[in-house]
Amino acid sequence: MDFSSLVLMERENETGFVKKELGSYKVSEGALFIKKLYMIDGVVNVFFDTNKDVEEWEYSAIYDLFNVDCFKEKGYEVTEELEEYNPSFILKFDYVDDHNVMQEKISEVVDLIDQSMNKVFKDIEGKEEEYKED
Template sequence: MQFSSLVLMEIDKETNQFVKELGSYEASEGAEFVTKLNYFGELINLTFDTQVDVEEWQFTAIYDNFNEEIFKSKGYYIEAVDDEYNPTWLVKFKYSDEHMVVREAIIEICELIKQELREVFIKIKGKEEEYKFEQE
């Protein structure tokens, strides 16, 4: 599914309720992996996952082979979210009142997501026995 834009919603830190829509931002390929895009008063939180259900061995293999450093080298904070069914990550970055600044960050992050998830699925192909053996 192609996404043309993502909507950024402000969330109240204390009540966790939606406050208002901050804007709609053009997105690139990779946006289909984004599951949440929120602003909590300091940073934008962008959550993404694999978009497909993965097998147990793939879950571990994906986390082992996903290169978070690509995001960190661009100045983004990234962490794995381990309480989700499929491999999931949270990326945090600064909000700006300038629409184009946020737009460019979202486009860059979406491109990184697409690139890294594509590469990680290639890297783990054929490693089922290796990971199944490790889990036993």
């Protein structure tokens, strides 16, 4: 699937219902990893995962080797979402009511996600025996 943009929606805090569209942002192919994007109470929530099913050993390896620090260094909050079938993460940052600033932030986030996911898949290569359970 080719991505050209992501739409940021505002959700109601109490119900989770969509209130309004906040903007549409041009993105790179890294957006393939993003599953949900919305804002609640001034905080943008970006849900992303591996964009493909992984084997059981890869699940653990990805969580062990995924670099959350590169996000934290840029001021983003990242947490693991362990309830999903594939390794998934939630990234959060404050919403800014300036389209250009948000475009820069969302582009940066998409690029970081893309780089981090591609890196972790390279980093787990050859580690199957280390992570396989007997």
